[in-house]
Amino acid sequence: MFEYAPAPESRDVVDIKSSYGLFIDGEFVEGSGKPFKTIDPATEEKLAEIASATSDDVDRAVQSARKAFGVWSQLPGSERAKYLFRIARLIQERARELAVLESIDNGKPIRESRDVDLPLVAAHFFYYAGWADKLKYAGYGDARPLGVAGQVIPWNFPLLMLAWKIAPALACGNTVVLKPAETTPLTALAFAEICQQADLPPGVVNIVTGAGQTGAAVVAHPDVNKVAFTGSTEVGRIIARTVAGTDKKLTLELGGKAANIVFDDAAIDQAVEGIVNGIFFNQGHVCCAGSRLLVQESVYDVVLESLKRRVSTLRVGDPLDKNTDIGAINSAEQLAKIRELSDAGEAEGAARWSPACELPAKGFWFAPTLFTEVAQSHRIAREEIFGPVLSVLTFRTPAEAVEKANNTPYGLSAGVWTEKGSRILWMADRLRAGVVWANTFNKFDPTSPFGGYKESGYGREGGLRGLEAYLDV
């Protein structure tokens, strides 16, 4: 037996304070609400007390953003670019610290925060920094920025979602009031420090921490010109209702129930890797996760056997161990939801399978799980689980694959696995999903737009299209 000895990344690179304030007008200030704690989901230990912003605090943040908008939007694009490039470089310099902090607060494996999240965060700032002085050539004419953007982001990719929101907003000349998720505020607060380090003019970025009410106050504030939200479809609906009838621009990036479609002529070993990456990446806390596997019946047995063998090698445990593949579930609440839906899967008659795997006694954990004999009508095939749970279905023909893949209220992403190029194009034409990955999955790049169809939301983030959401076009 070749057992890997523990290889923990050092926590010494991070300095978590006992309490954090709100970041308004370039300063950390007290919040007026009752502070809440953020915990390490792998150990349930308290990490820090976090200020809670009331609607008065949010109002102060919006005012500061409004004031800063006057300065920021008048800067030449090349000047805004300098700040964004500086921020991008500071993120790279502090990448290790930010990765460790992200893993501690979120529960995701350090391999992922180090190799995926942080490089993408920096890449996003670099990419949009490049646009700041070239907006005239983006195809939107001489479009002006919108003003103050109110942004509410989720806990699954705390810093990356911040980058997706803040980088294009700032590049276009807007200012920002951002609310990070209640369970993962630490990297956003570290980002506030980076804004100070970069000498970003006060008020250009404001960060207000808190629970749902804080987010609601950001969204509802009358002086906010643009609302951007990433999170659940349920909350997205509430936000759409709040914004309806105002002149606020809105982009929503919501849930998903993506089909990962494996044809019989696929490169099986790589398809299996893609299935694993599609659903177990980030503990399945991914809105575009490939949570429905559609396998052509003629290769069902071989794919399932390979998949089970591969899933058995996944290493679940300490997020800071460099060899961990699957970390902790982000919160007790999310764990309860995953359990509830998985139990429903069993109760409705699907066959549940998990590899033998020891889970730590403390913290929030869920073993990687496959459901076979799943029908389209099962809840686990229709509802977003947002956890490491894969529902396996089968199909016989390409047309049936398309029909089943599209038969969902969501439409964020899809994956197609085949060695036949023409089939990839045929499928991509018919799949109603914002992103269609071919022979890969969960691949992100700042140059590529991302967004959904149907209940997965509207608007696009990333790439040239991502500018549209922050310009008055």
Place this chain on the structure above:
Amino acid sequence: MVSTVTTSLADVASSNAALRAFLHGLPGVDRVGADQRAAMLGTRSIKTTAKAQAIDLAISMVDLTTLEGADTPGKVRAMSTKAMHPGEGAPRVAAVCVYPDLVHVAVETLKGSGVKVASVSTAFPSGRSSLEVKVSDTALAVAAGADEIDMVIDRGAFLSGDYLKVYEEIVAVKAACGDAHLKVILETGELATYDNVRRASWLAMIAGGDFIKTSTGKVQPAATLPVTLIMLEAVRDFRATTGTQIGVKPAGGIRTTKDAIKMLVLVNETVGDDWLSPDWFRLGASTLLNDLLMQRQKLTTGRYAGPDYFTLD
């Protein structure tokens, strides 16, 4: 079950068309995906006790190699001595690998040590000669006492689609091996595509190779992680199909302990324990051994000794 499958695999080689149909019917390999998987496994962090275990395992898997035009009996004797006693407390290596005309020197030096003698053959490294020459090259090495034969396939025939010629040569060389184990060198650097690596792996296994080996060490790229990964997948699938276990030997370009440990991680997470022994996995290398010894000493003593403290053989 197993016997019927084996029979059907024998039919596979009944004609070039049948062989082609079978090899081209294997699932493809997506280059991007395979590279990513190998790169991800390359990030595994093997420390402390795991590193100590891996280093000793790697030493025991080394095929200590010298394949130079300038090789002499003295050089082979020195290397063979090192193979038996690489360093204090370190295990002996798996085998030494030399040209056929020097096999007798290695055999004499290694007598009773348990270290095997491997010999390259079949007009190594290009394989550009007649079957008669290749078979007699092999017979020469076997007669001199080689325990293992590392043959090269005819890449020209493979790339031109004459799979049957490649197959028949392996079968003929295998027959000439007698009791000696046959390692089949695919020279993956010349096969160019990963699909070809998978096909050549199956071809070598169907033809009776006991091991499949990446490279001669004379062509770049040699033993890359993705190529080794694909070959490990091939032996895994071959065993699942036929019940027969085949060994894997990456060779060429594995110079550091880090390289070797990455290979072991690949084995561990692709085919598992069954292949984690010198009987089923080898590392073909010349300079790797000293780096393994150096890292081994660093782990034991906490200090690096300079290169002068490790013998050059």
